[in-house]
Amino acid sequence: MRALALxxxxxxxxxxxxxxxxxxxxxxxxxxxxxxxxxTEPMASTPFRLRLVRRELSNGLRVVLSRxxxxxxxxxxxxxxxTPRWGADVDPEVTSQMARGLFRAVQTDGGVVDDPMERxxxxxxxxxxxxxxxxxxxxxxxxxxxxxxxxxxxLRAAIFRPADLTRDRAPRLDRLRVRRRGPDGRIEAHLAGLxxxxxxxxxxxxxxxxxxxxxxxxxxxxxxxxxxxDPGQAAIVIAGDxxxxxxxxxxxxxxxxxxxxxxxxxxxxxxxxxxxxxxLLVEEPLVRSFVRVVDRAPPFVDRxxxxxxxxxxxxxxxxxxxxxxxxxxxxxxxxxxxAAYRASAIDGEIELVTAVRPDRTREVVEQILAELRRVRGxxxxxxxxxxxxxxxxxxxxxxxxxxxxxxxxxxAMARRVLAGQEPGAMGPLLRAIDGLDAAAIQAAARRWIRxxxxxxxxxxxxxxxxxxxxxxxxxxxxxxxxx
Amino acid sequence: MRWTPVAxxxxxxxxxxxxxxxxxxxEGGGAALSPEDLAPPPGEPxxxxxxxxxxxxxxxxxxxxxxxxxxETIPAPAGPLAPEPLRYTLDNGLDVILQPVPGRRFAAVLxxxxxxxxxxxxxxxGLAHLTEHLMFSGTDRLGExxxxxxxxxxxxxxRNGETTPDRSIFYSVLPGAQLRWALxxxxxxxxxxxxxLDAGRVARQRAVVLHEGWERGVYxxxxxxxxxxxxxxxxxxxPYRGIVERADDVRxxxxxxxxxxxxxxxxxxxxxxxxxxxxxxxxxxxxxEARFGPIVRSGRAPEPxxxxxxxxxxxxxxxxxxxxxxxxxxxxxxPTPALYAEGDAELDVISTLLAGERQSPLRAALIESxxxxxxxxxxxxxALGSVFxxxxxxxxxxxxxxxxxxxxxxLGRVRSGGFDEEATARAAARWVRRVRLRTEDxxxxxxxxxxxxxxxxxxxxxxxxxxxxxxADAVRRAMARWLPAxxxxxxxxxxxxxxxxxxxxxxxxxxxx
Numbered sequence: 001m002r003a004l005a006l007x008x009x010x011x012x013x014x015x016x017x018x019x020x021x022x023x024x025x026x027x028x029x030x031x032x033x034x035x036x037x038x039x040t041e042p043m044a045s046t047p048f049r050l051r052l053v054r055r056e057l058s059n060g061l062r063v064v065l066s067r068x069x070x071x072x073x074x075x076x077x078x079x080x081x082x083t084p085r086w087g088a089d090v091d092p093e094v095t096s097q098m099a100r101g102l103f104r105a106v107q108t109d110g111g112v113v114d115d116p117m118e119r120x121x122x123x124x125x126x127x128x129x130x131x132x133x134x135x136x137x138x139x140x141x142x143x144x145x146x147x148x149x150x151x152x153x154x155l156r157a158a159i160f161r162p163a164d165l166t167r168d169r170a171p172r173l174d175r176l177r178v179r180r181r182g183p184d185g186r187i188e189a190h191l192a193g194l195x196x197x198x199x200x201x202x203x204x205x206x207x208x209x210x211x212x213x214x215x216x217x218x219x220x221x222x223x224x225x226x227x228x229x230d231p232g233q234a235a236i237v238i239a240g241d242x243x244x245x246x247x248x249x250x251x252x253x254x255x256x257x258x259x260x261x262x263x264x265x266x267x268x269x270x271x272x273x274x275x276x277x278x279x280l281l282v283e284e285p286l287v288r289s290f291v292r293v294v295d296r297a298p299p300f301v302d303r304x305x306x307x308x309x310x311x312x313x314x315x316x317x318x319x320x321x322x323x324x325x326x327x328x329x330x331x332x333x334x335x336x337x338x339a340a341y342r343a344s345a346i347d348g349e350i351e352l353v354t355a356v357r358p359d360r361t362r363e364v365v366e367q368i369l370a371e372l373r374r375v376r377g378x379x380x381x382x383x384x385x386x387x388x389x390x391x392x393x394x395x396x397x398x399x400x401x402x403x404x405x406x407x408x409x410x411x412a413m414a415r416r417v418l419a420g421q422e423p424g425a426m427g428p429l430l431r432a433i434d435g436l437d438a439a440a441i442q443a444a445a446r447r448w449i450r451x452x453x454x455x456x457x458x459x460x461x462x463x464x465x466x467x468x469x470x471x472x473x474x475x476x477x478x479x480x481x482x483x
Numbered sequence: 484m485r486w487t488p489v490a491x492x493x494x495x496x497x498x499x500x501x502x503x504x505x506x507x508x509x510e511g512g513g514a515a516l517s518p519e520d521l522a523p524p525p526g527e528p529x530x531x532x533x534x535x536x537x538x539x540x541x542x543x544x545x546x547x548x549x550x551x552x553x554x555e556t557i558p559a560p561a562g563p564l565a566p567e568p569l570r571y572t573l574d575n576g577l578d579v580i581l582q583p584v585p586g587r588r589f590a591a592v593l594x595x596x597x598x599x600x601x602x603x604x605x606x607x608x609g610l611a612h613l614t615e616h617l618m619f620s621g622t623d624r625l626g627e628x629x630x631x632x633x634x635x636x637x638x639x640x641x642r643n644g645e646t647t648p649d650r651s652i653f654y655s656v657l658p659g660a661q662l663r664w665a666l667x668x669x670x671x672x673x674x675x676x677x678x679x680l681d682a683g684r685v686a687r688q689r690a691v692v693l694h695e696g697w698e699r700g701v702y703x704x705x706x707x708x709x710x711x712x713x714x715x716x717x718x719x720x721x722p723y724r725g726i727v728e729r730a731d732d733v734r735x736x737x738x739x740x741x742x743x744x745x746x747x748x749x750x751x752x753x754x755x756x757x758x759x760x761x762x763x764x765x766x767x768x769x770x771x772e773a774r775f776g777p778i779v780r781s782g783r784a785p786e787p788x789x790x791x792x793x794x795x796x797x798x799x800x801x802x803x804x805x806x807x808x809x810x811x812x813x814x815x816x817x818p819t820p821a822l823y824a825e826g827d828a829e830l831d832v833i834s835t836l837l838a839g840e841r842q843s844p845l846r847a848a849l850i851e852s853x854x855x856x857x858x859x860x861x862x863x864x865x866a867l868g869s870v871f872x873x874x875x876x877x878x879x880x881x882x883x884x885x886x887x888x889x890x891x892x893x894l895g896r897v898r899s900g901g902f903d904e905e906a907t908a909r910a911a912a913r914w915v916r917r918v919r920l921r922t923e924d925x926x927x928x929x930x931x932x933x934x935x936x937x938x939x940x941x942x943x944x945x946x947x948x949x950x951x952x953x954x955a956d957a958v959r960r961a962m963a964r965w966l967p968a969x970x971x972x973x974x975x976x977x978x979x980x981x982x983x984x985x986x987x988x989x990x991x992x993x994x995x996x
Contacts, residue, residue, distance in 0.1 A: 017604075017606035017607060017732075017735060018604055018605065018606055020604065020607070020739075020740050020743050020744070021743055022739060022743065023677075023739060023742035023743045023746055024746060024781050024782055026781075027677035027678060027680075027742055027746070027781075028623075028674065028675050028676070028677045028678040028781075029779045029780060029781040030674035030675065030777060030778045030779050032623060032624075032675065032678065034674060034777035034778070035667065035670040035671050035674050035675075035773075035774050035775070035777060035778065036667070036773060036774065038664070038667050039663035039664060039667055039770075041663075048588050068586075069584070069585075069586045069587065069923070070560075070586070071560075071564075071565070071584075071922040071923060072559065072560040072564065072919060072922065073919065073920060073922050073923050114841075115840070115841050115842075118840050118841060121909070121912060121913055121916055138920055138923070139916075139920075140559065140916060140919050140920070141557050141559070141560070142556070142557050142558060142559040144557050145555035145556060145557060149555075167851060167853070170853055170878070171850065171853075171855075171856040171857075171878065174856045174878050174879050175856055175857075177879065178809050178810055178856075178879075181809055182809060240923075241560070246557065247557075250555055250557075253555075285984075287697050287702075287703070287984060288694075288697050288698055318635050319628075319631040319632070319635060319642070320628075320631065320632045320635050325628060328691055328694075329627070329628055329687060329691075332687060332690040332691070332694075333694075334694055335691060335694035335695040335698045355694075355697075355698045357694075389636075390632065390635055390636055393635070393636060393638055394635055394638075394640070396638075397638035397639075397640050397657070397658065398640050400588065400589075400658075401589055401640040401656065404587060404588050404589050405923045405924070406923060407923065
């Protein structure tokens, strides 16, 4: 074995590889047709049924319960719109850091307890969403009473010690500062400001985020936490292997005494820039150019939400997206292109990302521009009925797949509650997806996507950037390499 | 390039499941809770906000029962987490594992070929990966890219392939009602891929693989770091040496090489088919027999790769690599037992004991102290041997040597004091919990089942028992045997934006104790 390995190394050193045996004939030993024709009939389908119990406690906290698969697992999601990330008068970093510190320490009658969730093996995910806070934990069902108790205690009695803030913030700041010097950070320092109006907090770039984090103090976190303590603006959603008749009293007893009242929150709606540069060129001697295109998109409460779920697939969420196939398979310039549509209750964004051969950067930017025009129907651009069918199927099944687990279902329902929607009314959305035709999708695209306003960010070698700069995308903001 | 007209493709596509099957039932119409539901538990303190200025209050450690006493209970489900999966073998050698999950709308379908990057001959790194890509490039009946498109048309929300050192897997998660489509596609490409493969398809997927390699940094300093890690820890003859893909090797692959490789390894007697989720097992068995039963292999089956069990290094090896980055990196690694071998579960638990919680020794010494900004401790388990790794990135102004010293000091304390029963039980409980939560994740369950060996099927229940069996004594033994001091690899990535993008080995030394 060792001799063979040495021989291989020697051959490689001479620029030769050991030859491989020739393939046998016939190449495919199994005759054509042996495995039969494609199936014609689907197998029996499992209907999707949502069984919900909805109640409201006397303090205004809403409770939604859904019994699911008998597998011993459940998911608890707490949401509150009292502390939106894009609050009118609060630095978004205050909300984010408050959310991160929620389970760091709690006050009890016996003193302060550090990391109460971690001690119980729980590891809730806390998200500062544009429209509020969402806390998610998937757990074995027998942990439910304990988790609810800890959740209530943390929501009510979390403390925010300056030393914890200092310790938690330091690595975050360090990572952001390192990132700031890299190509991603140099995009993020400018990109949001090119898309959003200066008055919109979303326009804050990485430098402002760093400054916001540096300026935080524990009092600001405590004030923000007090605003969170308002059951009237919150909901608890539990899905999974639960008996609502047993879980409902648990939630009632644990949370009905939770009190507090906050000023109604005023999340800032997205404001977009109408003018100025929208081409961001970042110099970096990379072996692949990175192209990122961002434009506005509807919030999920908008009538165009269903259309954008389909548009996301068409633009690059599905493998069969025309642009992905063109760049990856037909032109061989990229590993692929990916589209992502992110929607909250108050805003939305659609993004296309790809890495490409440097000498083909300009061509790819042009392709993306042309695709944005096509999905709008500009210049007679058309969506083929069958690509549309594929995109609708993918959009619908992707949505249904999220409802097939307790975590996906609870998170989706909680987000709807946060937006004031019926938590379980998924049917209309699914039917809306099925009912979309090309004209409806292009009309939705025209209402939101604007190729003359979308932000194009390109990180590439200077020679590749030079060719992109010649495109009719208006004046460019050029960021030199950080040395 | 031949393009299958999308129109033809979709005319033949599977029946679409309509959204009309979705119903919502609301019990009680959102009424308020009844008064008896609202009574707080006896002895419960009155709620109120945390006092200001609690900084410095006495900390109650390890007494979580004092945080929230609750007598309320929900019983844990009795019995096994799930029925044992059904496993059987077709006459042609195909290994089949079925795990129906009643009530689920979706199912995960996974075919695992027992061939990975370790099986490619020396100088042919990337051959397994490229062959994996070509499995999506059509057959004599499916046009190029049509495999992906058919799966998407069937409603697959996940569909992809993956090459590991040990196996090449192809998976989709799709509505259980469309299971027959996934089975037909998997059987058809196993039987007929070579009948449609030509030099053009190979060339196009070779380009895609190269794009992927560049995009993921495999051909740059990241790949060099991974290669240095595995080559630095494993003995010279080990099959995992040299498996990190090289661009030149990929460029050298031609149609005949793929044909040979496919014939040797892509056959029913070298594969496992796994289905987990909402499907009718009786109908699935019939479909599997009809689709996969007629497939025959070309030539003799390959001998499975073998490797002697790994043993600890005899000395400390230190490799320094120049990386084009803005922050240094430190990796400390030991060769460890293979997946499911004795010691593997113990090392998983040790990784949690060392860094799973804020007060865990390594996390406290590196992250909480402000010395490092990133820390990962992981047992990377593979079929022919594993690597236990501590990876850390220093904070600004800190050097990797400071990190190494802090790690050594923390490990020294652990070696002399050990972990007590309570800490070990908590760490093992985290792994048991992780197995339980996997119940919901069809793809993760299918992936786990695809690693089944002849003797061990990693069902949820068996995996739970594997971690429940780990105790403090077993942890002590595993630490002593597998993570000895000064007999390890210390790999430093020394960063500068001006270093070559490909990375460069600066030094490679053995430090004799």
